[in-house]
Amino acid sequence: FQTGTTTLIIPTTPPSPPKFPLIGTLPDFLLRGGVSSLSQIYTDMYTEYGPVFSLSLMNREQLIFSDPRVYDQVFKAEGKYPIGAAEEVSTFNTFYEKNNLKMALKGVARGEEWKEWRGALEDDMYKSWEGYIPTIAHVCRQISQVAGREDVEFETFLSRAAFDMFTSVMIGESLQTTDGDVATVEDIEFVKATQAAFDTTGKLLSNPLEAMFGGDLQGEFDVNMEKTYRFANRMNKRAAEEASALQKTVTTENNSGESSESKCPISAIKSKFASPSFVERLVHRGKLSNDDIAEIAAPLLMAGVDTTAYVMSWLYLNLASNPEAQTKLAAELKTVLNGADITTKEQMDSLPYLKACIRESHRLTPATPIVVKMLDKDIDMIVPTTSNDKPNAYHAKAGTRICLNLRGIPMDPQYVDNPTEYRPERFLPEAIQARKGTPSEIIDHAAFADPFGRGKRRCLGSNVANAEIMILAARLFQDWEIALKEDNAEWKAAQKLMLKADPYPAMRLSRRV
Numbered sequence: 001f002q003t004g005t006t007t008l009i010i011p012t013t014p015p016s017p018p019k020f021p022l023i024g025t026l027p028d029f030l031l032r033g034g035v036s037s038l039s040q041i042y043t044d045m046y047t048e049y050g051p052v053f054s055l056s057l058m059n060r061e062q063l064i065f066s067d068p069r070v071y072d073q074v075f076k077a078e079g080k081y082p083i084g085a086a087e088e089v090s091t092f093n094t095f096y097e098k099n100n101l102k103m104a105l106k107g108v109a110r111g112e113e114w115k116e117w118r119g120a121l122e123d124d125m126y127k128s129w130e131g132y133i134p135t136i137a138h139v140c141r142q143i144s145q146v147a148g149r150e151d152v153e154f155e156t157f158l159s160r161a162a163f164d165m166f167t168s169v170m171i172g173e174s175l176q177t178t179d180g181d182v183a184t185v186e187d188i189e190f191v192k193a194t195q196a197a198f199d200t201t202g203k204l205l206s207n208p209l210e211a212m213f214g215g216d217l218q219g220e221f222d223v224n225m226e227k228t229y230r231f232a233n234r235m236n237k238r239a240a241e242e243a244s245a246l247q248k249t250v251t252t253e254n255n256s257g258e259s260s261e262s263k264c265p266i267s268a269i270k271s272k273f274a275s276p277s278f279v280e281r282l283v284h285r286g287k288l289s290n291d292d293i294a295e296i297a298a299p300l301l302m303a304g305v306d307t308t309a310y311v312m313s314w315l316y317l318n319l320a321s322n323p324e325a326q327t328k329l330a331a332e333l334k335t336v337l338n339g340a341d342i343t344t345k346e347q348m349d350s351l352p353y354l355k356a357c358i359r360e361s362h363r364l365t366p367a368t369p370i371v372v373k374m375l376d377k378d379i380d381m382i383v384p385t386t387s388n389d390k391p392n393a394y395h396a397k398a399g400t401r402i403c404l405n406l407r408g409i410p411m412d413p414q415y416v417d418n419p420t421e422y423r424p425e426r427f428l429p430e431a432i433q434a435r436k437g438t439p440s441e442i443i444d445h446a447a448f449a450d451p452f453g454r455g456k457r458r459c460l461g462s463n464v465a466n467a468e469i470m471i472l473a474a475r476l477f478q479d480w481e482i483a484l485k486e487d488n489a490e491w492k493a494a495q496k497l498m499l500k501a502d503p504y505p506a507m508r509l510s511r512r513v
C-alpha cells in the first residue's frame with residue numbers, strides 16, 4: 001500500500017505465541033501466570049517478541065504495539081463516531097439493555113446517539129470542570145479528618161473516598177461513607193454494591209477461568225448492579241427535583257427579564273451549595289429531563305468511582321513504599337500550600353512534584369497494562385524503526401483490538417533508567433526538557449501521559465478525576481505520613497477490571513508534625 005511517499009510496503013505478520021483453533025493463544029497466557037501476572041506478561045512479551053506482536057484471547061484478535069506514534073495513526077483514522085472502550089464492558093451493557101435504560105445505552109453507542117449524549121454532558125463534566133474544585137476540596141478535608149481511623153482497610157477507605165468525592169461533584173454533597181459515625185447503613189450498602197458490581201465485572205470479563213468455573217458470578221453482578229442502579233437513580237432524581245424547584249423560583253424572580261437558561265453561565269445558577277453540582281447544572285441547562293438525569297447516575301458512578309480508587313491505590317502504595325519521595329512531596333505541599341487546601345486550578349498547576357508523583361505512578365504501575373482502541377474499518381499502520389531500515393507496516397481488520405503496551409517502552413531500560421524504581425524526578429519539567437531530542441523522549445508522548453484514553457472518546461470524567469486525585473493527595477499528605485505497616489510486604493499487580501495490588505498491603509497513618 002501507499003505510505004504517502006512512493007514506497008510500497010508489504011504488511012508484516014507480527015510474531016505471536018502459539019495460536020490454536022478456538023482457544024487462540026490462551027494456553028501460553030495461562031502458562032505465563034494468567035491474569036494474576038498480567039502486568040509482567042506484557043513486559044515479558046515485549047522482551048521476547050519485540051515492539052509489535054499479536055494475541056488471540058477470548059475469541060478476540062489483538063495487535064499489540066509499543067510505539068505510541070503508531071497510536072497517533074489510529075486516532076487520526078477514528079472518524080466522526082469512534083468506538084468507545086466502554087462498548088466492551090458487556091456486563092454493564094447487557095444490564096442497560098435488559099432494563100431498557102436509554103440514556104445509559106446512548107453513552108456506549110457509536111453513532112449520532114452517542115454524540116447527542118456526549119454533547120449533553122460534556123460542557124458540565126469535561127469542559128467546565130474547574131467549578132468543582134472547591135466542592136472536592138471541602139469533601140477532601142472531611143475525608144482527611146477521619147483518615148487515621150483503623151475501622152476499615154486503607155484500600156476500602158480509598159474506594160469510599162472516591163465515592164464521596166464523586167457523589168459530591170454529582171449532587172453537591174458527600175454521602176460521607178468514609179466516616180463510619182455519619183454514613184447511613186443504606187449509603188454503605190450503596191458503595192459496597194457499586195464496588196462489588198465493578199469487581200465481578202472484572203472477574204467475568206478478564207478471567208476466562210473464573211468466568212467458566214467461578215460460580216454464579218453473573219447472578220452476583222446482577223444483584224449488585226440492580227442495587228447500585230436503584231440507589232443512584234433515587235439519589236439523582238431527588239437532587240434533580242430539588243434543583244428544578246430552586247430553578248423555578250429563579251425563573252419566577254427573573255420573569256420580567258431575559259431567560260437565564262439560554263446562555264447558562266455557571267454563576268447564574270442558583271445553587272443549594274457553595275458552587276453548583278453537576279445535577280444542578282444539567283437541570284439549569286435544560287437539555288435533559290429529570291428522569292434522564294436520574295438514569296445517568298449509575299453508569300457514571302460505575303465509570304468514575306472504582307477507576308479513581310484503583311489509580312489512587314497505586315499512587316499511595318508507591319509513596320508509602322518510597323518514603324523519600326513522600327518526604328519531598330510533603331515539603332513541596334508545605335512550601336506551596338502551607339496547610340491550605342487546593343481550591344484553584346492555579347494551585348494545581350503549581351505543584352510539579354505532586355504531578356510527577358502521579359505521572360510516575362502511571363508509568364510504573366498503570367491501572368491497565370494496555371490501552372485498547374477499535375476501529376470500524378480496516379487500517380494499515382506504519383511502525384517507525386530506530387535503524388535506517390524501511391519502516392514496517394501492519395494491517396488490522398475492522399474490529400481488531402489495537403493495543404498500546406504500557407509495559408513495553410515505559411519499562412525498557414533503553415528508554416528509562418532503572419525502570420523498576422519509583423522516581424518521580426524523571427517527570428519534573430527540567431528532566432523532561434533534558435531528554436528532548438534523545439530516544440528517551442518517547443516516554444513523554446501524550447499516549448503515555450495518563451490513563452484516560454485519547455481522541456473524541458477520551459474519558460468524560462478525566463478532568464474531574466485528575467482534580468480529585470490531586471486534591472485528595474495534597475490534603476492527605478499534608479496531614480498524614482502514610483507508611484507500609486510491614487516493610488517487607490509483597491504484592492503482585494493482578495488483573496481485576498483494572499490492575500490492583502494483590503494483596504493490597506496494610507498502611508499505617510501517623511499525623512504529620
Ligand code: HEM
Nearest residue numbers: 084085303304307308311451452453457458459460461465
Ligand atoms: C482515574 C479514574 C478514571 C480512569 C482511569 C478512567 C478511564 C477511562 C478510559 C480509559 C475511558 C475510555 C476511553 C476510550 O473509549 O478510548 C473512559 C471513558 C469514560 N469515562 Fe472514565 N476514567 C476515570 C474516571 C472517570 C470519572 C470520574 C467519570 C465520571 C464522569 C468517568 C466517565 C467516563 C465515561 C462516561 C466514559 C465514556 C466516554 C465516551 O465513550 O464518550 N470516568 N474512562
